[in-house]
Amino acid sequence: MGFLDYLFYTFIVVVFFQVIYYLFILGQFAFLKQKKSTLQNLPVSVIICAKNEAENLKTFLPSIISQNYSTFEVVLINDASHDETLQVMEAFALQHSNIKIVDVKNNEAFWGNKKYALTLGIKAAKHNHLLFTDADCKPVSKHWITEMCSHFNTKKTIVLGYGAYSKIKNSFLNKLIRFETLITAIQYFSFAKIGIPYMGVGRNLAYTKTEFFNANGFMSHMKVRSGDDDLFINQASNITNTSICFSKHSFTKSNPETTFKNWFKQKRRHVSTAKYYKLSHKILLALIYLLNLLFWVLASILLVFHFNWQIVISLLLLRIIVQYFTLGFSTKKLNEEDLLILIPFLEIFLIIAQLTIFINNLISKPNHWK
Structure with a gap:
């Protein structure tokens, strides 16, 4: 079994867990009255x-x-x-x-x-x-x-x-x-x-x-x-x-x-506290981020090499549809409906920003309360 085969099966597992996450975890709020x-x-x-x-x-x-x-x-x-x-x-x-x-x-x-x-x-x-x-x-x-x-x-x-x-x-x-x-x-x-x-x-x-x-x-x-x-x-x-x-x-x-500069500084301060969370919470949040990162990275690699591209696109669409379905109810609850159409682009950019913030926080400590 080749390297792309491993990536493909990993992608299937990632999509499975993401669908479960959106429907049965975030769905707790999305479908709540x-x-x-x-x-x-x-x-x-x-x-x-x-x-x-x-x-x-x-x-x-x-x-x-x-x-x-x-x-x-x-x-x-x-x-x-x-x-x-x-x-x-x-x-x-x-x-x-x-x-x-x-x-x-x-x-x-x-x-x-x-x-x-x-x-x-x-x-x-x-x-x-x-x-x-x-x-x-x-x-x-x-x-x-x-x-x-x-x-x-x-x-x-x-x-x-x-x-x-x-x-x-x-x-x-x-x-x-x-x-x-x-x-x-x-x-x-x-x-x-x-x-x-x-x-x-x-x-x-x-x-x-x-x-x-x-x-x-x-x-x-x-x-x-x-x-x-x-x-x-x-x-x-x-x-x-x-x-x-x-x-x-x-x-x-x-x-x-x-400005991106001020937002970046603000998020560095906020993210820096997460390392003091309870261990179970840190593991859970890290896993959620890792699954989001893997979803887009694996999908991109598999599509670039046209590896089982029909299945990859189907799984990609499945996850995005489930995401839109769940977040659609949530955005309505919180008066943020205008964000819905841009969710894939915002998500990719946010994943990159969060990774950059994490790396920067490892290198130097962020500033705090004014």
Whole structure:
């Protein structure tokens, strides 16, 4: 049996597992209907950690303050900013009695560590139920708090939400960023549904103060500069305590990077935390990426050499059709339908970008929290 024969049979196995993955793993989210949860009006502390975010606070904080919710406070954490962030916070606090400011000075032991600042903000929060977002994020509706917090109950103490990025016309980079965000969300929603929650995003995330302190907060990864969201969820979430929220009023939206250079730097920071995930999660995510990479590499090699090309094209189309079928339902749920037609091109480009980021992170450490 020749070398191309081995590649061909490997390709068949890869396609088989990918079809299973899309239909039975990502399908957990794609074919899921959002259940209407009981509205509870739980007292909530919305927590926003800001470092040099004066302009973003002026733009986006009003959308938080104006939420249609009965009892909530907004905890604004000034993380040793050197712009007018604190003054902006104080100006809003003068106008709104439900704003609490936590002014964090640089600590020699935790210099420039967002997790230290967040911990102080969480301790200062008045309520047990905490809802997190970033200073550059805007809820898409006035019912964001209501939708996210309706998924809390006696068992569910962690709620994973969707943090979208704004659309920019005629921008391939914008579509790539949104596609990567979409695929990441579909994955963490799907794995949460099958009982393997492994991450969430700080742009839209909720958990209880009790859960935070039961997990000893960020102590197990305090020295890791990034990962205040995904590393905490990776350590604290489990099959019984985690819920997902994807109703269209529950999304947040922020402005994406507009240059490849800045996006590349941002993704290097995000990817660098994955090595601290639980071993089972690292193996699972590595396997998913490897299957995606092998699918396109093996298909390309086999087609270049016209090796059983009819079968190869049939399997290629089968996998793409299954992918479109599954992701079609998911993009509709998350308001990202315009990405659907470009999925194969975006996927190939993302695979290359992720490989480049991985290699760069091996060579040098990425920069972190501002």
